[in-house]
Amino acid sequence: MTASVPTRRHDIADDLRSQIMTGRIQPGERLPSEAGLADRYKVSTATLRGALAVLQGEGLVEKIHGKGNFVRRPLRKILYVGGWGTLDPWTAAEPALSVTVRTATVRAHGHLTTLLKVPTGSPLAEFSCVSLEGESPHGLARIYVPRDLAPAGVLDDASSCREAVTRFAVTGPLPAAVQETVCARPPTPDEASSLRIGSAGAVLAITRIATDSAGRVVEAALLVFPGDRVDAVFTSHHMIDERQTQG
Amino acid sequence: MTASVPTRRHDIADDLRSQIMTGRIQPGERLPSEAGLADRYKVSTATLRGALAVLQGEGLVEKIHGKGNFVRRPLRKILYVGGWGTLDPWTAAEPALSVTVRTATVRAHGHLTTLLKVPTGSPLAEFSCVSLEGESPHGLARIYVPRDLAPAGVLDDASSCREAVTRFAVTGPLPAAVQETVCARPPTPDEASSLRIGSAGAVLAITRIATDSAGRVVEAALLVFPGDRVDAVFTSHHMIDERQTQG
DNA sequence: GAGTGGTCTAGACCACGAG
DNA sequence: TCGTGGTCTAGACCACTCA
Numbered sequence: 001m002t003a004s005v006p007t008r009r010h011d012i013a014d015d016l017r018s019q020i021m022t023g024r025i026q027p028g029e030r031l032p033s034e035a036g037l038a039d040r041y042k043v044s045t046a047t048l049r050g051a052l053a054v055l056q057g058e059g060l061v062e063k064i065h066g067k068g069n070f071v072r073r074p075l076r077k078i079l080y081v082g083g084w085g086t087l088d089p090w091t092a093a094e095p096a097l098s099v100t101v102r103t104a105t106v107r108a109h110g111h112l113t114t115l116l117k118v119p120t121g122s123p124l125a126e127f128s129c130v131s132l133e134g135e136s137p138h139g140l141a142r143i144y145v146p147r148d149l150a151p152a153g154v155l156d157d158a159s160s161c162r163e164a165v166t167r168f169a170v171t172g173p174l175p176a177a178v179q180e181t182v183c184a185r186p187p188t189p190d191e192a193s194s195l196r197i198g199s200a201g202a203v204l205a206i207t208r209i210a211t212d213s214a215g216r217v218v219e220a221a222l223l224v225f226p227g228d229r230v231d232a233v234f235t236s237h238h239m240i241d242e243r244q245t246q247g
Numbered sequence: 248m249t250a251s252v253p254t255r256r257h258d259i260a261d262d263l264r265s266q267i268m269t270g271r272i273q274p275g276e277r278l279p280s281e282a283g284l285a286d287r288y289k290v291s292t293a294t295l296r297g298a299l300a301v302l303q304g305e306g307l308v309e310k311i312h313g314k315g316n317f318v319r320r321p322l323r324k325i326l327y328v329g330g331w332g333t334l335d336p337w338t339a340a341e342p343a344l345s346v347t348v349r350t351a352t353v354r355a356h357g358h359l360t361t362l363l364k365v366p367t368g369s370p371l372a373e374f375s376c377v378s379l380e381g382e383s384p385h386g387l388a389r390i391y392v393p394r395d396l397a398p399a400g401v402l403d404d405a406s407s408c409r410e411a412v413t414r415f416a417v418t419g420p421l422p423a424a425v426q427e428t429v430c431a432r433p434p435t436p437d438e439a440s441s442l443r444i445g446s447a448g449a450v451l452a453i454t455r456i457a458t459d460s461a462g463r464v465v466e467a468a469l470l471v472f473p474g475d476r477v478d479a480v481f482t483s484h485h486m487i488d489e490r491q492t493q494g
Numbered sequence: 495g496a497g498t499g500g501t502c503t504a505g506a507c508c509a510c511g512a513g
Numbered sequence: 514t515c516g517t518g519g520t521c522t523a524g525a526c527c528a529c530t531c532a
Contacts (some may be wrong), residue, residue, distance in 0.1 A: 003486065007500085007502090008501075008502075008503065009501085010436070017276045030281075033516075033518085034517080034518065035516090035517085035518095043502080043503085044503045044504060044505085045504085045505090045518095046501095046502070046503075046521095047501080047503080047504095049518085049519090050501085050502090054446075057432075057433040057446075058432075058433070063498085063518070063519095064510095064511090064512050064518080065509075065511080065515090065517075065518050065519070066509075066510035066511035066512080066515090066516085066517050066518065067516095067517065067518080068343030068516095068517060069518085070481050070520075073412075082329075082481050083481075083482065083483035083485075086349060105431075119397045120319045128508090145510060174485060175485065176481050176484065176485060177482060177483065177484045177485065178482070178485070179482045179483075180480070180481045180483075181479070181481075182429050182451065182478065182479040182480070182481070183428075183451065183474060183477075183478045183479070184431030184432075184449040184450060184451040184452075185307075185431075185449055185474050186304050186447070186449060195502065200433070200447065201433065201449075202431040202432055202433060202448075202449030202450075202474060203431060203433075203449075203530060204429065204430065204431040210471075219436070227430060227431030227432050227449060228432065229497055230430075231428050231429065232428070232429040232430070233426065233427070233429070234329050234330075234424050234425075234426070234427045234429070234483075234503085234509090235424065235425070235426045235427075235482040236329065236330035236423065236424065236427075236481075236483070237423065237424045238330075238421060238423060238424065238425070239493065254519090254520065254521095255520080255521075256520085257519090261513090265526045280497075280498060280499085281498080281499065282497095282498085282499095290521080290522085291521060291523060292499095292522095292523085292524090293521070293522075293523090294520080294521055294522080296499085296500090297520085297521090307522060310500095310529090311499080311529095312498075312500070312528075312529050312530080313497085313498050313499065313528075313529035313530035313531080314497095314498065314499080314529085314531085315498060315499075316498095316499085318519095338525085350500070393499050424499090
């Protein structure tokens, strides 16, 4: 029931995967050329490329045009912790993390007006952020804050938000509620190149809406992570009394 | 910057996409056969299949082996609501939903022992579930419950769990806490065929662990949804007092 | 059995990267 | 220039669906 028909490309993918997993091919190492592998496995190049596509989707192999196929360094899974909206403490404390943040003021339009519940044209502070761990990017963020809800000083002095943004945490004052909508989808071409993943593979996209106790939206964040590097974890505690609401 | 080199398959994908978007090809309708399209566009079948793979990744086209390529009906986004672990009320109440549940008793092994915090070999009730909306599948679930924590009657009379499982809700008594870990990844070959999505595209996979007030794991669920049909939403409310925990 | 998609072959030619 | 991956061709054969 669980077993599928084994195909040649999956056989080859399995073989290469085990060689990678057991360390017979080291992280960072280049695989033999596609032509060479096709020859070794006695398949056409198209089939062999199918096998590599499987491994690429799993995040085990990175293809670089003109150079070769490389075993990716073992990816420490990064955790995005829901609720507070932050990366896990280990990752957030990582010294090798670097972030580039671009700050701008934009006018609300389209989807943003819905997310932030503001009229079209409202001024918003926008933070665009790429997070890198050494060479490899592991997250994109676009964070929007209504200007009239944030002390101007905070936004103008972007450094005070920088720390929060670095961790992908909610900016500004503590919100009363955070709603996070998660979806899995293929990356846009932009995202694929920014995150250096193939157009195969998937991204974990999180839309985060933070509201204060008055119900005003104090922040909207659009976060994009490579699916093979980041998990998101959400924990909820139930009061026993809440059981009544089930009826 | 944003534009890529146009390839033949993208040209064709763009053309077909516009025909779908403008309604010239209706939802549910079958596209001409791949051979026919390849002939019309003057490309090889492999190239044409590349074009269809793009559209399939976008969720516009559904391939059915032996029947053809079909334009998908505009997909009502389904919501998985975190915390309680359930589909949204609208979807859950949908009469067109049908579910097949298979019940079995298995012994804990490998990953399951970690998830459920039980020793290897412990008896578990397993519910395997495929959820369909009309013809198209929109969810897979494998739910495990330790047999010694559940009244035998409940499990033997599977119908009492059926309603919960249909909504992907947590089975059995109300747990004290639910932890849901979300990841985006390519489907396994099994999942791709069960959900009728290509091996391209992405799935939203949720691992849900429910624990009771004593910290015992009362349920582990492995849920898989097609990325283009399901979003997961998580809402957290913060007591202002919790601010202290930020330190 | 006819028609469909799924896998695969054995090439060709192009685009990129490095010497 | 050479070796690499990227795209594409024009087929072959198999597996599935349906009449």
